[in-house]
Amino acid sequence: MIETQNLTKSYGKDRGIVDLNLEIESGEIFGFIGPNGAGKSTTIRTLLGLIFPTSGGGSIFGLDIVKKTKDIKKQIGYMPAEINYYHKMDVRELLDYSADFYDMDCRSRIEELADIFALDLDRKILDLSRGNQKKIAILQSLIHRPKLLILDEPTTSLDPLMRAKFFDILTEENSRGTTIFFSSHTLNEVQKLCRRVGIIKEGRIIAVENIETLRKKQLRIVQIEFSHPVKTDEIDCGGVIDPSAHLNSLNFMFSGEVNTLLQVLKEKEIKDLIIEEPTLEEIFMHYYEDKSEKERD
Amino acid sequence: MMLNKNIYFKELKLHRTSFIAWCLSIMVLILLDMALYPILMKDDFLKQLSVIFENPFLKGLMSAFGATLDGFVNVLGFYTARNTMFILLLGSFFSILIAGKILSQEEHEKTAEFLLTKPVTRSEVVWSKLVAYFSLLLTLNIVILITGFISIEIFKGDSEYRLAAFLIHTFYCFLLMLTVGAMGLFLSLWIKRGRPTTNISIGIIIGGYFIDAASKVTPKLDIIGYLSPFKYVDSSVLSPDYGLMWWRILYFLAISLLLFTLTFIIYKKKDILI
Numbered sequence: 001m002i003e004t005q006n007l008t009k010s011y012g013k014d015r016g017i018v019d020l021n022l023e024i025e026s027g028e029i030f031g032f033i034g035p036n037g038a039g040k041s042t043t044i045r046t047l048l049g050l051i052f053p054t055s056g057g058g059s060i061f062g063l064d065i066v067k068k069t070k071d072i073k074k075q076i077g078y079m080p081a082e083i084n085y086y087h088k089m090d091v092r093e094l095l096d097y098s099a100d101f102y103d104m105d106c107r108s109r110i111e112e113l114a115d116i117f118a119l120d121l122d123r124k125i126l127d128l129s130r131g132n133q134k135k136i137a138i139l140q141s142l143i144h145r146p147k148l149l150i151l152d153e154p155t156t157s158l159d160p161l162m163r164a165k166f167f168d169i170l171t172e173e174n175s176r177g178t179t180i181f182f183s184s185h186t187l188n189e190v191q192k193l194c195r196r197v198g199i200i201k202e203g204r205i206i207a208v209e210n211i212e213t214l215r216k217k218q219l220r221i222v223q224i225e226f227s228h229p230v231k232t233d234e235i236d237c238g239g240v241i242d243p244s245a246h247l248n249s250l251n252f253m254f255s256g257e258v259n260t261l262l263q264v265l266k267e268k269e270i271k272d273l274i275i276e277e278p279t280l281e282e283i284f285m286h287y288y289e290d291k292s293e294k295e296r297d
Numbered sequence: 298m299m300l301n302k303n304i305y306f307k308e309l310k311l312h313r314t315s316f317i318a319w320c321l322s323i324m325v326l327i328l329l330d331m332a333l334y335p336i337l338m339k340d341d342f343l344k345q346l347s348v349i350f351e352n353p354f355l356k357g358l359m360s361a362f363g364a365t366l367d368g369f370v371n372v373l374g375f376y377t378a379r380n381t382m383f384i385l386l387l388g389s390f391f392s393i394l395i396a397g398k399i400l401s402q403e404e405h406e407k408t409a410e411f412l413l414t415k416p417v418t419r420s421e422v423v424w425s426k427l428v429a430y431f432s433l434l435l436t437l438n439i440v441i442l443i444t445g446f447i448s449i450e451i452f453k454g455d456s457e458y459r460l461a462a463f464l465i466h467t468f469y470c471f472l473l474m475l476t477v478g479a480m481g482l483f484l485s486l487w488i489k490r491g492r493p494t495t496n497i498s499i500g501i502i503i504g505g506y507f508i509d510a511a512s513k514v515t516p517k518l519d520i521i522g523y524l525s526p527f528k529y530v531d532s533s534v535l536s537p538d539y540g541l542m543w544w545r546i547l548y549f550l551a552i553s554l555l556l557f558t559l560t561f562i563i564y565k566k567k568d569i570l571i
Contacts, residue, residue, distance in 0.1 A: 011568070011570075045569075045571070048413075048414050049413070050409075050410065050413055050414070050568070050569045050571070051568040051569065051570070052566065052568060069418070070416050070417060070418045071416070073414060073415060073416040073417075074416040076414070078414045080410050080411075080414075080571075082407070082571070084406060084407035084408055084410065084411070084571075085408060085411060086311075086406075086408055087406075088311070097303065097307060098411075098415070100303040101301075101303060101415040101416055101417065102416065140411075
């Protein structure tokens with residue numbers, strides 16, 4: 001559905017994205033995760049032809065993203081991270097304007113979705129709150145029944161109720177066969193929805209994983225209280241990640257065999273030990289930050 | 298090239314109110330101005346005018362604005378002198394400001410992200426907006442033509458004039474407005490994130506206008522006048538051989554065509570930064 005080959009975009013000194021290789025399958029919900037400034041929006045804008053690749057390339061529906069952009073966009077619904085619409089228009093005018101670009105009658109779909117999201121179609125866009133403007137963006141991306149939805153941080157400024165409704169709609173669209181490419185800066189947000197996630201950092205893809213695989217990583221958070229001051233190299237054992245020492249306590253992530261760790265600890269004088277399961281967020285924060293740093297070295 | 302009607306009509310609608318305001322101001326200005334003509338042509342006023350034109354300094358100053366005593370006496374000469382001063386200037390402002398906005402405003406207000414993710418090519422966007430701009434400019438010039446003609450007919454009194462000369466001069470003015478519009482549009486492509494080009498645009502018009510005015514004061518300065526597009530509008534409507542000159546028309550059309558074509562090429566490859 002979406003494929004990129006060494007897609008690179010640099011703006012002057014800014015990084016942009018580097019050698020991005022992505023493959024999104026037809027019918028899947030793909031989460032595109034990374035901190036702010038990692039290159040998520042740059043990737044999306046390159047895919048949509050707002051900006052042009054410096055090198056490399058890509059295709060959507062098998063069509064080249066630079067040469068066939070008009071044909072591609074006929075089948076895409078895009079929801080931008082920041083909402084900027086024509087201030088003078090009211091909601092209905094904007095949605096009609098949007099609908100007129102596609103060769104189909106979208107009126108009943110507009111009414112239907114406006115109803116679901118409780119959006120007043122006769123208000124001026126300028127008078128609406130951020131959350132309500134976000135709803136316009138949702139409608140605008142859905143009314144022409146696209147085959148592919150590209151959503152750039154779609155849930156910011158949506159309240160929990162609307163978020164739930166939005167996720168329901170996405171699930172429904174997906175079951176109808178719509179492929180969804182969903183960017184977010186938090187993994188927790190997308191883990192319920194997505195089957196696979198791609199993690200982008202500093203313009204590079206550092207991992208593409210199944211959510212399940214990620215969850216099964218045998219990663220533990222370990223906190224040890226010693227009876228004496230410690231340094232970060234106190235524990236000499238494979239699998240210790242990112243240790244930090246403060247007075248008598250030592251914290252680290254651990255990816256090795258717990259039994260081996262216990263053997264090592266038996267030789268030490270410890271006062272307390274806590275081993276717990278990290279959140280999915282922490283897994284990728286620590287695991288992948290560490291991995292990408294090693295790769296760069 | 299395809300015209301996207303959706304973009305075209307939205308663009309017209311966007312400028313509707315300000316366009317009507319421009320039209321009305323220009324119409325009122327032409328009518329009020331021409332209403333002065335019969336008053337000035339009464340005997341005592343004409344004598345006072347000739348005193349002004351005897352003073353060499355004032356004569357030079359008046360000619361900078363295209364006015365001579367003989368010119369003033371004839372109704373078309375009067376219309377043209379005043380027209381050049383106000384209408385041409387206002388029309389040029391209108392043209393350069395609108396043309397400078399049609400593409401850049403979408404970037405500045407970040408609505409380009411909406412527009413360019415719809416199924417349209419960049420060329421269709423430029424073409425649809427350009428045709429909308431052209432429609433507005435043409436309509437404005439038709440308004441000027443009709444108001445000018447009616448006001449001359451109402452106030453001409455005994456003065457005679459050649460209709461062809463009036464039409465040709467109005468056509469030159471239209472070409473000038475088109476050319477500065479092309480400049481405004483081309484210029485707006487180079488401003489990052491579509492920031493408004495209002496100041497530079499006004500500078501171009503005022504600068505061009507005064508270079509042309511200065512070149513008319515003395516023959517020594519004549520040559521620098523050709524730096525200004527205003528110089529290429531022939532205002533000697535009372536001259537018996539006044540007519541269309543190919544090199545003037547070529548100048549306007551060549552510059553406009555070149556800049557519009559470059560706009561297509563550049564916009565097609567431009568990164569739209571939001």
